[in-house]
Amino acid sequence: MTDQQYPEMFSVEQKYGAWLDDEEREQVREVKEFVEAEMIPRRNDYEGGWHKDADRAHEAIAEAYLGLTELGVQRAPIPESAGGLGLSNQAVNAMKEEISRSDSGITTALGKIHWMAGILGQARNERLMERFIPEVTGDSPKTATILITEEHGGANIEDGTQQSRPIKVTARKEGDEYVINGQKKWGGAGGPPEVFDTVFDDHLGYFVITNMAPEKGEEGMAIFHVPPDADGLQFSEPIQKAGHAYTDRNIKYTFDDVRVPEAFRVDDPDRPMQAAHITHGAIMAGGKLASAATLLGSAHAAMEIAMDWTADRTIKGKPVRERPMFANKFGELARDIEGARTYYMTVGGMIHDREAHGALYERPLVGRAGAARSMAADVTTDAFDTAFQLMGSAGFAYEADLDKLKRDTKIVQLWLGGSQRDRLDMARAYHDHGWEAPEEFSWHYESEEAATEGEVTSDD
Numbered sequence: 001m002t003d004q005q006y007p008e009m010f011s012v013e014q015k016y017g018a019w020l021d022d023e024e025r026e027q028v029r030e031v032k033e034f035v036e037a038e039m040i041p042r043r044n045d046y047e048g049g050w051h052k053d054a055d056r057a058h059e060a061i062a063e064a065y066l067g068l069t070e071l072g073v074q075r076a077p078i079p080e081s082a083g084g085l086g087l088s089n090q091a092v093n094a095m096k097e098e099i100s101r102s103d104s105g106i107t108t109a110l111g112k113i114h115w116m117a118g119i120l121g122q123a124r125n126e127r128l129m130e131r132f133i134p135e136v137t138g139d140s141p142k143t144a145t146i147l148i149t150e151e152h153g154g155a156n157i158e159d160g161t162q163q164s165r166p167i168k169v170t171a172r173k174e175g176d177e178y179v180i181n182g183q184k185k186w187g188g189a190g191g192p193p194e195v196f197d198t199v200f201d202d203h204l205g206y207f208v209i210t211n212m213a214p215e216k217g218e219e220g221m222a223i224f225h226v227p228p229d230a231d232g233l234q235f236s237e238p239i240q241k242a243g244h245a246y247t248d249r250n251i252k253y254t255f256d257d258v259r260v261p262e263a264f265r266v267d268d269p270d271r272p273m274q275a276a277h278i279t280h281g282a283i284m285a286g287g288k289l290a291s292a293a294t295l296l297g298s299a300h301a302a303m304e305i306a307m308d309w310t311a312d313r314t315i316k317g318k319p320v321r322e323r324p325m326f327a328n329k330f331g332e333l334a335r336d337i338e339g340a341r342t343y344y345m346t347v348g349g350m351i352h353d354r355e356a357h358g359a360l361y362e363r364p365l366v367g368r369a370g371a372a373r374s375m376a377a378d379v380t381t382d383a384f385d386t387a388f389q390l391m392g393s394a395g396f397a398y399e400a401d402l403d404k405l406k407r408d409t410k411i412v413q414l415w416l417g418g419s420q421r422d423r424l425d426m427a428r429a430y431h432d433h434g435w436e437a438p439e440e441f442s443w444h445y446e447s448e449e450a451a452t453e454g455e456v457t458s459d460d
């Protein structure tokens with residue numbers, strides 16, 4: 001669709017107006033216009049086209065990332081007093097929804113910086129904020145990486161009932177340093193600093209979720225900043241994936257006696273539950289709300305592509321989309337997208353009212369953030385299926401963009417424990433479960449060999 005053809009219902013006011021003030025609407029509108037003019041026409045470039053040409057992908061991603069950074073997306077959630085735009089959760093997620101109409105991988109890359117800012121903010125770690133926040137409030141694109149998942153299972157670690165006992169990456173205090181050991185997997189953007197040169201000005205490092213004392217459950221958790229060039233930090237080659245081919249460099253990490261100074265501990269050692277709160281709140285719940293926005297941006301794109309194509313395609317002289325059976329499908333899809341958007345935006349508003357809804361890391365908001373993501377995931381699955389059905393073979397062609405958008409978007413419903421876990425978190429907001437981890441719950445490695453392979457069993 002060309003600019004003029006985007007119908008009124010696609011405007012910022014109609015989509016997000018209920019939750020944004022005038023200034024926020026204007027900022028989201030600027031991002032939307034950039035996405036429509038510069039990014040949507042280049043969707044397939046972001047994975048290097050049909051032949052996955054790395055240079056073509058990196059060039060396109062770099063241009064998009066720079067443009068979005070100049071529009072303030074990177075600094076959007078950071079308070080104005082610290083040089084950011086100070087936007088609400090809803091305004092930032094509206095931007096993410098718009099960017100994901102073009103490429104959910106680029107939204108994900110930007111989200112890493114928002115994650116980092118959220119972690120430092122929730123930790124109230126002034127020292128690290130002074131070090132990192134000025135890096136991301138300017139116009140130069142940066143990246144960072146948050147490492148939670150391990151080889152033996154991400155969903156276990158992200159399962160609040162297991163109280164973080166499955167985390168096997170450990171840290172121990174030695175003098176005025178911490179020594180980190182173990183393996184993490186998947187978190188992107190990962191690799192030696194120079195591999196990011198074509199897109200980012202700098203990689204700000206790795207924020208690693210560890211458990212220093214698994215027997216204490218969540219009280220043993222600690223989060224560390226590890227610089228990309230730390231001795232003992234090893235990177236695997238990138239994992240080849242179905243989507244996000246060049247926008248998220250996902251790898252395996254080995255921490256072999258990685259030493260970091262005391263000052264690189266992100267959470268406050270005098271507040272034993274703080275690392276758990278950051279993980280369940282800023283990382284998991286915040287990440288799931290952003291994922292809901294990301295998914296719905298892709299779902300909306302699928303609807304647009306199908307609506308656009310069926311405007312010109314005729315059956316017996318009438319545009320396909322005007323035939324009642326097809327119009328009915330579009331009506332249903334638009335209803336579901338709007339319903340899922342209304343839900344994630346409402347939950348985004350609840351974050352700003354702690355007195356009424358509790359902290360972001362507490363069960364009500366953790367449950368609702370999961371519900372928002374899983375609802376958006378279901379709608380998105382249906383949106384792509386519907387778009388393919390409505391377009392016939394034309395939707396199956398690579399140039400229709402549906403294929404790439406669909407592959408990219410699948411991971412958004414799988415990560416952060418997956419949308420099955422989302423449902424369990426919502427149930428847990430309403431009632432305790434029999435599968436709650438008992439006090440004496442203990443994880444153990446079956447054998448030395450299993451420990452190295454990442455296998456873990458429970459005697460529960």
Ligand SMILES: Cc1cc2nc3c(=O)[nH]c(=O)nc-3n(C[C@H](O)[C@H](O)[C@H](O)COP(=O)(O)OP(=O)(O)OC[C@H]3O[C@@H](n4cnc5c(N)ncnc54)[C@H](O)[C@@H]3O)c2cc1C
Nearest residue numbers: 146147148149153154155156186187188415416417418420
């Ligand atoms: C492109 C990409 C980007 C990623 N980015 C990051 C990142 O930035 N940082 C990071 O730390 N990780 C990242 N991940 C990892 C991702 O978050 C995990 O892979 C995900 O949480 C699921 O973990 P798993 O693959 O080990 O699945 P498993 O834990 O093995 O789970 C397998 C399946 O079982 C389900 N399941 C597991 N336990 C339960 C349960 N108790 N109840 C119901 N269902 C359950 C899961 O939902 C899943 O469907 C990324 C992965 C990809 C592919």
